[in-house]
Each structure stands twice: as C-alpha cells, then as structure tokens.
Amino acid sequence: MCGIAGIIHRGKSTNVGGEMQKMLQSLKHRGPDSTGYALYGSGKNKDYILRFKVGENVGEGSSAVMEDASIYDIRKIEVNKKIEEAGGKIIKEEQITPYSFRYLIKCDDDLLDLAKKIETVEMTEILSLGKSLELVKDLGDASVVADQYSLNNFKGTHGIGHTRMATESGVDIRSAHPYWAYPFSDVSVVHNGQLTNYWNNRRALERKGMRFMSSCDSELIAVYLANKIRDGKKLEDSMKSSLVDLDGVFTYLVATEDKLGMAKDHMAAKPMVLYESDELVALASEEVAIRSLLPHEIDTYDPYEGEVKVWQA
Amino acid sequence: MASITKNEHKSYGMGLHDEVLTGRTQQTFFNPEEGENFFYNDAFDVDFNKRTSIDVKKLECLELNKKIKELMKKGYGTIVLKNPGAKHSLGVGILQKLNLIIEGSLGYFGVGSIDGPVVRISGRVGWSCAENMMSGKVVIEKNAGSCFGAAIRGGDLICKGSVGARSGIDMKGGTIIIGGDAGAFTGFMMQRGRIIICGDVGPNLGDSLYDGTIFVGGNIKSLGADAVEAEMTDLDISWLKRKLKVAEIDKKIDFKKMTKIVSGKKLWNYDNLEPSERKGAI
Numbered sequence A: 001m002c003g004i005a006g007i008i009h010r011g012k013s014t015n016v017g018g019e020m021q022k023m024l025q026s027l028k029h030r031g032p033d034s035t036g037y038a039l040y041g042s043g044k045n046k047d048y049i050l051r052f053k054v055g056e057n058v059g060e061g062s063s064a065v066m067e068d069a070s071i072y073d074i075r076k077i078e079v080n081k082k083i084e085e086a087g088g089k090i091i092k093e094e095q096i097t098p099y100s101f102r103y104l105i106k107c108d109d110d111l112l113d114l115a116k117k118i119e120t121v122e123m124t125e126i127l128s129l130g131k132s133l134e135l136v137k138d139l140g141d142a143s144v145v146a147d148q149y150s151l152n153n154f155k156g157t158h159g160i161g162h163t164r165m166a167t168e169s170g171v172d173i174r175s176a177h178p179y180w181a182y183p184f185s186d187v188s189v190v191h192n193g194q195l196t197n198y199w200n201n202r203r204a205l206e207r208k209g210m211r212f213m214s215s216c217d218s219e220l221i222a223v224y225l226a227n228k229i230r231d232g233k234k235l236e237d238s239m240k241s242s243l244v245d246l247d248g249v250f251t252y253l254v255a256t257e258d259k260l261g262m263a264k265d266h267m268a269a270k271p272m273v274l275y276e277s278d279e280l281v282a283l284a285s286e287e288v289a290i291r292s293l294l295p296h297e298i299d300t301y302d303p304y305e306g307e308v309k310v311w312q313a
Numbered sequence B: 001m002a003s004i005t006k007n008e009h010k011s012y013g014m015g016l017h018d019e020v021l022t023g024r025t026q027q028t029f030f031n032p033e034e035g036e037n038f039f040y041n042d043a044f045d046v047d048f049n050k051r052t053s054i055d056v057k058k059l060e061c062l063e064l065n066k067k068i069k070e071l072m073k074k075g076y077g078t079i080v081l082k083n084p085g086a087k088h089s090l091g092v093g094i095l096q097k098l099n100l101i102i103e104g105s106l107g108y109f110g111v112g113s114i115d116g117p118v119v120r121i122s123g124r125v126g127w128s129c130a131e132n133m134m135s136g137k138v139v140i141e142k143n144a145g146s147c148f149g150a151a152i153r154g155g156d157l158i159c160k161g162s163v164g165a166r167s168g169i170d171m172k173g174g175t176i177i178i179g180g181d182a183g184a185f186t187g188f189m190m191q192r193g194r195i196i197i198c199g200d201v202g203p204n205l206g207d208s209l210y211d212g213t214i215f216v217g218g219n220i221k222s223l224g225a226d227a228v229e230a231e232m233t234d235l236d237i238s239w240l241k242r243k244l245k246v247a248e249i250d251k252k253i254d255f256k257k258m259t260k261i262v263s264g265k266k267l268w269n270y271d272n273l274e275p276s277e278r279k280g281a282i
Helices: A016-025 A070-085 A111-118 A142-148 A198-207 A217-230 A235-245 A287-291 B010-014 B032-038 B061-073 B234-246 B275-281
Strands: A003-009 A034-041 A048-053 A089-097 A100-106 A125-130 A133-139 A156-164 A188-195 A248-255 A259-264 A273-276 A280-284 A308-312 B047-055 B076-082 B099-103 B115-121 B135-140 B156-159 B172-178 B192-197 B213-216 B227-230 B259-263
Touching: A003 A016, A003 A188, A003 A248, A003 A259, A016 A034, A016 A142, A016 A156, A016 A287, A034 A142, A034 A188, A048 A111, A048 A133, A070 A089, A070 A100, A070 A111, A100 A133, A111 A125, A133 A142, A156 A188, A156 A248, A188 A217, A198 A217, A217 A235, A217 A248, A235 A259, A235 A308, A273 A287, A280 A287, B047 B061, B061 B076, B172 B234, B192 B234, B213 B234
Parallel strands: B047 B076, B076 B099, B099 B115, B115 B135, B135 B156, B156 B172, B172 B192, B192 B213
Antiparallel strands: A003 A156, A003 A280, A034 A133, A034 A156, A048 A100, A048 A125, A089 A100, A125 A133, A188 A248, A248 A259, A259 A308, A273 A280, B213 B259, B227 B259
C-alpha cells in the first residue's frame, strides 16, 4: 500500500523534520516496514552533504544478509580513499548508525565520477548527495527513524517522505524510499503504486548508463527523471513525460533544492490529498497526515488523473 | 425491450418506481405485504428531537461506531460528531433512520454501508464515501475523494464540491449528485441509478456502463466504452430540477443544455441469457 507525504513552506524555514515525522507517523498503517525522509535544509551550503550507507540494518524484520559489524569501518575507510581519489575533500565526518554516515565534502559539481567511485566499495550506496538535501531511510516507523537520525528538529523549507509496505522487493534500506536521482544534486523521489513496465524501462535506462541499486520499481522513477534532467529537460516537463512513458498505477512526489512536485497517473488509482495556502502546501496519501499538522478545519482536495503540479519554496 | 408500465405493480401506487428505467426487464419490486421484512432486527426506536454530541478527537473508529449504536439504543435520533479529524470508517453500518451531523471532515470509507440515515457533513470526505449505501441521504458541503458512492444501491448522495475519480463505480441504484467537477471513469461499470454532475467531467465517462443514466452540466473530456449520448426529455429536466432543489445545489444550470449519457448496450447481452445462464453469470 505505502504512504507518501510532502510539505513545502513558501519563503520560510521551519522544523520540517518534526513536521514530516508527524505526517509519516500518522501514515504508519499504510507501511510499517520502513520509513524514509528527504529533507531540504535552510539555505544552500557551499559544500556538499553526502549521506551514505556501507551496510544494511539487519535488525528484526530485515531481509538483509547478516554481516559482522567490524566490516563497516573497513568500508568507511575505503570510501574515504575513493573520495580523495575523485579529488574530493572531507570537511566533516559523522557516523549516525554503525552502517550509516553523514559527510560534509568539498568537490567538483560533476558528481558522477565521485558517486561512481564511492559505490565501487562493497555494499556501499549513496543515499543522497547535494547542497541542501539530506536523505535518510531505515527500517521502522517514522518516530523510530527520526529518533535514530535526530531528525525531529531539522530546520528546512520542504521535505518528502515515505512509509513502506514491502511488496515488490525485500525489507531493507536499499528498497526503502525516498530515492536520490543519482547523480543529480538535491533531487529525490517517493512513490506509491506499481509500475508494470519496470523491466523494459530499466533495461533501456541501463543501456544509457544509468545505475540501479535495488529491484524496487519506485527507483525507476528517480532514475527516469534523472535521465530526463541529464538530457536537459526541465523537472516539470520530465514529470509530464513520465505519465506517458511509465505504465501502471502511481502517484509520486519529487523534490529539488527549491521545489516540490507531484504527479498522478491517468487512472488516478492511487490516492493523494492536497492542501494549499499562502504559507504552505501539504500533501499526503491520506488527509489524516495533513491533519496531524493542521487540526483545524481546512479545505483539501484530490488532484485529478494525469495531473502534474510543482510548487516553489 | 420491455418498459415498465404503471399498472404492473402495487409499488407504483405507493409512489415508488414512478420513473421509467431504461433497459432492465428483471426488476424486483417491493411488496407492501412483505413490509415487515424490511426492518432490521436490531433497529432502535429513536426520537429525532432527542439530540446529543460526541467528541471524536480521542476515539478510534470502532469505539465511535459502537457509541453511535449505544446512543441510538437510548433513543437519540440526532447525533452530532465533533472533531472527526478526517479519521477513517466513521459512521458506518447505520441501518435505520437517524440524523447524523458531522462537523468536520471524514477520511476513507466514511458512512459506508448505511441504510436509512440522513447525514450532513460540513467538511470534506476521503475515498469511498457512502460505499454500499442502500437508502437515506448524505450531503457533503465540500469536496470528496475518489470512488465516491461506490456500489451504492439507493438513496441520495450529494457532494456540493468536486469529486475525484470513479464516482459511482459499480453503482446499482440511487442518485449521486455532484455540484462541482468529477474525475476520470465516473460511472465506471455502473449498473443502475443516476449520476448528476453540474460541472466538468474527466475522461472515460460511463466506461462499460451497463445501465443507468448520467447527466453532465459542463464539458465531458471523453466517453468510455459503450457510453453514448441520449436525448434529454422534458421528464429528465423536471426530474433534474426537482433533484437539484432537494440537494440544495443553487448553481445556475441550463438544464436543456445538459448532456445525457446512457449505455449503448453493445457490450452486454445479459438480458438475452436463460435464467440458469444468468445465475452463472452472477
């Protein structure tokens, strides 16, 4: 089933981490397996924020293979070497969990070479790389993940998130949402639905050199959009063409450093409720998520089939 | 194709079935001698002047629905729900007359499987509002989500705002009235009843429509398979005027310019089947 939610404030920063936690927690019943956040911090950093993992959460309910935790340190050292090899410089290192890290790095704006090198290290996956995006995902509900990664006081302008019920692939971090649109700075995607022409599109994109880290159909949307952006298309146009090229039933949210967008397939088979005011836009699979932030009476509506909308922070 | 005449059944004398339905020949009619079979065993004798309210803020849907039943048992005929907070499955399974006033919005499956109550909702409703409704009246002041009135069998379901996709999917009777616009696949696989859309409607209107009638005041993006335009009659116009008045929709509509959509009946051959085959098809 899965639940998705997003919020964007127009022209101001708030505790977007806490807001997303509330919204996603109220969607827990739609997806208890894992929760993910893509949060956009206040102001653009000079340096890149790199979020990556070198292993999987092998806790209860995980379908990942158990590993000795000592391997994580070895992989981290390897990653550090790869960053240096790519001409990057590590400004700050933080270890959030035994397998998950947050770095501040200086590097060129061409992120492909750096990303490729880092991901040559075994079991290593870049969760996000950008100047305002911080992408966090792990097993458990929204509160568990927010506490684990200290997201409850994250200041920012906007964010998207996902509660996952695993259907197409395993219960692990690599199959959890959001997905970063590798290798483009600050682009992330969450999705609720099912793509029925996944393999055709995946093979076509792989032939163009695009990388897939999971067999989750939702990753295809991020990769698809990344490919369109690489070809010079604007975000909104890329989203519109996705409604033609991607088959199935889906509603997805996409965020960039200063925008939040949504797209709904032509069957309108997956839910989305939207609230818009002069101050903010909040949207979610169910209105209860919006009500967790705005308990007073508000006017909401369902976007229609084939609709694409984009809002500016 | 046989049409039903006024002399064929007692129910006409009671004011029922006074409108000619298209297409169907095998209708089951209400027999007044079997009236006692039309009451639910656990229906309560309620007084509509006896009024109370429930604060839903800290209640789960199951607790709330039980509480409504307890209050009906005590004879309350008017119940006000405060702070519904877009929670799911509120006010479901009410199988008797009751005035239910909901001050706020409902989530999914609100007031589903009801038979008899009059419900007024001041906010919005989520997906599948009034699913399987059998009789009564539901009025929503704001917008509604998708699958509005899915599989309803009777009653009046009114949304003064706009609705999502697949309104009236699989509906088997009753009337759905939409004051604003409607999304794709409205009336999808509809089998009987009527839908009125005052505004515009999305693609594939009345797709695989088996029977029933859809009236549209605005633009139609496209018709679905086997949905065809039919001629508006004076009877249609007088019925529409009466229905919209009852629904309290005061939008200015040129009834003569409304579009009437019915089944083209190219896809179905149900009525040509033998009774045994018909049973199998069901």
